[in-house]
Amino acid sequence: xxxxxxxxxxxxxxxxxxxxxxxxxxxxxxxxxxxxxxxxxxxxxxxxxxxxxxxxxxxxxxxxxxxxxxxxxxxxxxxxxxxxxxxxxxxxxxxxxxxxxxxxxxxxxxxxxxxxxxxxxxxxxxxxxxxxxxxxxxxxxxxxxxxxxxxxxxxxxxxxxxxxxxxxxxxxxxxxxxxxxxxxxxxxxxxxxxxxxxxxxxxxxxxxxxxxxxxxxxxxxxxxxxxxxxxxxxxxxxxxxxxxxxxxxxxxxxxxxxxxxxxxxxxxxxxxxxxxxxxxxxxxxxxxxxxxxxxxxxxxxxxxxxxxxxxx
Amino acid sequence: xxxxxxxxxxxxxxxxxxxxxxxxxxxxxxxxxxxxxxxxxxxxxxxxxxxxxxxxxxxxxxxxxxxxxxxxxxxxxxxxxxxxxxxxxxxxxxxxxxxxxxxxxxxxxxxxxxxxxxxxxxxxxxxxxxxxxxxxxxxxxxxxxxxxxxxxxxxxxxxxxxxxxxxxxxxxxxxxxxxxxxxxxxxxxxxxxxxxxxxxxxxxxxxxxxxxxxxxxxxxxxxxxxxxxxxxxxxxxxxxxxxxxxxxxxxxxxxxxxxxxxxxxxxxxxxxxxxxxxxxxxxxxxxxxxxxxxxxxxxxxxxxxxxxxxxxxxxxxxxxxxxxxxxxxxxxxxxxxxxxxxxxxxxxxxxxxxxxxxxxxxxxxxxxxxxxxxxxxxxxxxxxxxxxxxxxxxxxxxxxxxxxxxxxxxxxxxxx
Numbered sequence: 001x002x003x004x005x006x007x008x009x010x011x012x013x014x015x016x017x018x019x020x021x022x023x024x025x026x027x028x029x030x031x032x033x034x035x036x037x038x039x040x041x042x043x044x045x046x047x048x049x050x051x052x053x054x055x056x057x058x059x060x061x062x063x064x065x066x067x068x069x070x071x072x073x074x075x076x077x078x079x080x081x082x083x084x085x086x087x088x089x090x091x092x093x094x095x096x097x098x099x100x101x102x103x104x105x106x107x108x109x110x111x112x113x114x115x116x117x118x119x120x121x122x123x124x125x126x127x128x129x130x131x132x133x134x135x136x137x138x139x140x141x142x143x144x145x146x147x148x149x150x151x152x153x154x155x156x157x158x159x160x161x162x163x164x165x166x167x168x169x170x171x172x173x174x175x176x177x178x179x180x181x182x183x184x185x186x187x188x189x190x191x192x193x194x195x196x197x198x199x200x201x202x203x204x205x206x207x208x209x210x211x212x213x214x215x216x217x218x219x220x221x222x223x224x225x226x227x228x229x230x231x232x233x234x235x236x237x238x239x240x241x242x243x244x245x246x247x248x249x250x251x252x253x254x255x256x257x258x259x260x261x262x263x264x265x266x267x268x269x270x271x272x273x274x275x276x277x278x279x280x281x282x283x284x285x286x287x288x289x290x291x292x293x294x295x296x297x298x299x300x301x302x303x304x305x306x307x308x309x310x311x312x
Numbered sequence: 313x314x315x316x317x318x319x320x321x322x323x324x325x326x327x328x329x330x331x332x333x334x335x336x337x338x339x340x341x342x343x344x345x346x347x348x349x350x351x352x353x354x355x356x357x358x359x360x361x362x363x364x365x366x367x368x369x370x371x372x373x374x375x376x377x378x379x380x381x382x383x384x385x386x387x388x389x390x391x392x393x394x395x396x397x398x399x400x401x402x403x404x405x406x407x408x409x410x411x412x413x414x415x416x417x418x419x420x421x422x423x424x425x426x427x428x429x430x431x432x433x434x435x436x437x438x439x440x441x442x443x444x445x446x447x448x449x450x451x452x453x454x455x456x457x458x459x460x461x462x463x464x465x466x467x468x469x470x471x472x473x474x475x476x477x478x479x480x481x482x483x484x485x486x487x488x489x490x491x492x493x494x495x496x497x498x499x500x501x502x503x504x505x506x507x508x509x510x511x512x513x514x515x516x517x518x519x520x521x522x523x524x525x526x527x528x529x530x531x532x533x534x535x536x537x538x539x540x541x542x543x544x545x546x547x548x549x550x551x552x553x554x555x556x557x558x559x560x561x562x563x564x565x566x567x568x569x570x571x572x573x574x575x576x577x578x579x580x581x582x583x584x585x586x587x588x589x590x591x592x593x594x595x596x597x598x599x600x601x602x603x604x605x606x607x608x609x610x611x612x613x614x615x616x617x618x619x620x621x622x623x624x625x626x627x628x629x630x631x632x633x634x635x636x637x638x639x640x641x642x643x644x645x646x647x648x649x650x651x652x653x654x655x656x657x658x659x660x661x662x663x664x665x666x667x668x669x670x671x672x673x674x675x676x677x678x679x680x681x682x683x684x685x686x687x688x689x690x691x692x693x694x695x696x697x698x699x700x701x702x703x704x705x706x707x708x709x710x711x712x713x714x715x716x717x718x719x720x721x722x723x724x725x726x727x728x
Contacts, residue, residue, distance in 0.1 A: 063337045081335065111368055118367035119360045158330035162365065166329040169360035173353055220342060224349035232355055241362055244334045295352075 025054060029076050037085040042092035042100040052091050053079060056155040087156030094151040096139070108164065109134070115165045119172050129172055133164070203274070203282045210268035214261045215294075222257045229254055231295055323347055328358050332365075624650050625659050634673045636705045641673045641722050649673065649709065651722040665725040668711030675705045678720070 030050055039049045062070035062078040070078070092100030112134065117126030135141070139149040154163050215223070221243075228234045228242070229250075236254075240247040262283070269279035323331075323344055330336045331344040348355050622630045628644040635641075640652040642659070647669035650659040709717045709725065716728040 063340065065339060114368050115364035118364040153324065153326070155326055157326055158333045158335045161368075162329040162333050162361065163326050165361040165364045165368075166325040166332070166357060169357040169364065170325055170328075172360065173356050177353065220346040220349050224345055224355075227349055227352070228355055228359075232352065232359070234355075234359060238359055238362065241366075242332060242358055 025050075025057075026072050026076060029079060033079060033084050037088050039088045039092075042088060042103070043097040044088060044092055044095075048091075048095075049088065052087060053082075053084070056082060056087065059155055060157065082156040083159050084156060086160035087154065090151040090154040090156075090160055093137070094139070094149040108161065111161060112164055112168070115161075116168050116172075119165075119169050129168060129175075133168060133171065203278070206269060206272050206274070207265070207282050210265045210272065211261075213268050214264035217264060218257065218261070222253065225250060225254055226257060322351065322354055328354060329361065332358050332362055622656055623659075624648075625661065626650075632672045632674070634675045634707055636675050636707065639722055641707055643670050643673050643709075647671070647712075662723060662725075666709060666711055666715070666717045666727070668713050668715060670709050671712050672710040673707060674710075675707055677705050 030053060033053065034046060034049050039046075044052075057070075057075060057078055060078070061068065062075050063081070064070050064074065089100055089104060093104050113127060113130045116130035116133075117123050120126045120129055133150075136148075136150055139147045141148050150167065154160060158166075215226075218226070224243075225239060228239045229236070236247040236250045240250045243250065265283065266276075266279050269282055270276060274282060327336070327340070327344055331341060331348075334341075336344065348358065622633060622642055624630055624642060624644045626644045626646060626648055628646055628648075630642040630644055630650075633640060633642040635655070638653060638655040640656050641662075642650045642652070642656075644650065649662040649664075649670055651662050652659045706718055706720045707722050708728070709719075711717075717725040718728050719725045
């Protein structure tokens with residue numbers, strides 16, 4: 001899993017940053033959180049607890065944009081928004097605390113298996129996936145002679161169970177994508193000779209350009225809705241659950257988006273020199289005649305933010 | 313974002329998890345959403361994690377429901393509601409039927425009461441006042457002196473036709489009630505003397521009273537319903553008897569009324585007790601009495617004609633019966649005549665005084681009964697008592713050769 005590669009480095013950097021900014025943290029808040037999450041029962045020292053919290057705050061920059069210094073109030077709001085108990089438990093387990101594991105196993109073992117079964121759709125595959133992750137969590141894997149535990153990358157923004165589910169889903173999707181490429185082609189048919197490359201009609205090429213421009217103008221949420229609904233084939237309910245809105249809202253937004261895109265395409269076609277009637281006729285063209293990849297179109301605006309962050 | 317993949321530039325698991333749990337700030341959420349709009353892999357990860365969360369939530373909920381439902385009180389009591397509902401429906405139906413019947417009976421009682429109240433004023437206004445029987449001043453078979461309290465002034469117009477007089481009262485009660493009433497009345501009165509009062513137009517009233525009083529000591533729980541039943545039965549009987557009685561009473565109404573009371577009574581004695589000494593009035597009252605007795609005996613004869621319920625000492629069924637008041641005669645199959653003085657309770661054999669075989673016994677009104685009575689009354693006034701009590705009706709026997717023998721008391725027979 002690539003997402004956990006820089007966990008150790010980030011943790012050490014956060015630890016150094018926390019040590020560098022000891023005076024900016026409200027000590028009374030840390031003390032209050034320490035008592036609330038009952039960290040002592042997992043065998044964590046108070047200094048270790050402070051270090052974990054400071055590391056999480058620094059890694060997320062207290063939920064603020066880069067290079068923005070958080071005030072005490074913002075820090076307090078960020079810390080209060082964390083799942084501190086889960087964070088402490090995860091780090092206690094990562095540190096090898098027996099008490100932590102005694103608490104972790106009965107609480108998360110069975111839900112982990114159920115989640116894996118639900119993700120894979122198969123009990124065998126699910127148990128296998130869960131066992132694999134469980135072994136990793138237990139720290140059986142070593143890298144560069146060092147025991148690695150994915151729980152160290154957990155920073156407490158969401159719940160520990162949600163993090164475990166997402167990790168399972170990531171591994172399952174990655175495994176699927178990786179193994180799908182390795183699947184043998186069972187029935188090999190001789191490919192038919194490709195038809196001669198036909199030059200698309202100027203109206204159709206103009207229509208393709210107009211559609212690209214219209215989709216590129218849509219905002220992030222609309223593009224996500226279009227991709228999840230039309231490309232991934234998710235239901236309105238699934239999309240609504242991810243976005244945290246009612247499915248009727250998703251339906252209304254989708255309807256509005258398609259209507260807006262159609263209007264934009266017509267406008268783009270008219271700008272391209274077509275009359276209103278010709279633009280309307282061009283919209284009635286058979287999509288199969290068009291050389292247009294909507295998946296590519298929707299993924300045109302590649303995530304610059306993550307790319308930039310990765311490059312940094 | 314803290315941790316992203318260097319090679320594929322995906323947000324880490326925690327970012328996606330926090331995004332799905334709505335735990336990110338708007339800025340962070342927008343960043344993740346922008347990535348999700350372009351990344352099919354991360355959309356799939358988020359969707360799968362979300363599905364797993366729902367499956368995990370649904371499983372304990374289902375298990376909880378399965379654990380709770382068998383112990384739920386509603387499931388335990390669900391089957392009990394079926395018979396309860398049936399019983400409730402049956403009870404409701406019974407109550408509605410009872411109420412409906414009570415309404416109907418109440419309505420019929422109201423109708424009967426209305427009919428009674430419609431009749432009663434007529435009787436009160438037109439019926440002759442109830443004669444007060446004064447004990448006879450002189451012993452003997454003389455008819456008792458009757459005092460009539462006259463409500464109307466003497467100068468008032470004459471009483472309406474006798475149909476109105478007889479209409480409300482003279483219907484005979486049903487046989488049982490009649491027997492009971494007569495039996496109750498038989499004891500305190502000497503046999504011949506109260507004949508004319510017994511068969512007067514007010515004769516039914518004591519019978520009614522006896523009927524009601526016989527029904528009165530019923531069980532308290534059933535008292536209301538029995539009273540209602542008795543009342544309804546009485547109303548029905550009265551209506552039927554009124555219909556039957558109107559026909560025989562028509563001749564009485566057609567009969568010319570004798571001198572008005574005002575003329576016969578002491579002149580100028582308004583609202584005073586009038587000693588009825590007018591022979592015409594006495595004759596009229598006697599004729600009314602005899603007519604009533606004739607009718608009642610005729611009905612009795614008709615009632616007993618079948619001979620049902622008559623146990624003769626011979627053990628044979630009665631082929632013909634006749635009654636005059638409580639005096640009854642019956643001929644059994646062998647032609648033997650039996651006499652009863654107590655309306656058929658006890659019988660005594662009558663010695664044969666006729667020829668042939670008695671076939672039929674019947675009563676006939678005595679046309680001379682009024683005159684002798686009036687004569688007797690006059691004789692009583694004069695101080696000379698009459699020799700023989702006048703019977704309002706006499707018996708006659710027909711033998712198998714259609715010969716007739718007559719008797720007034722049922723014991724002594726003479727050939728016609």
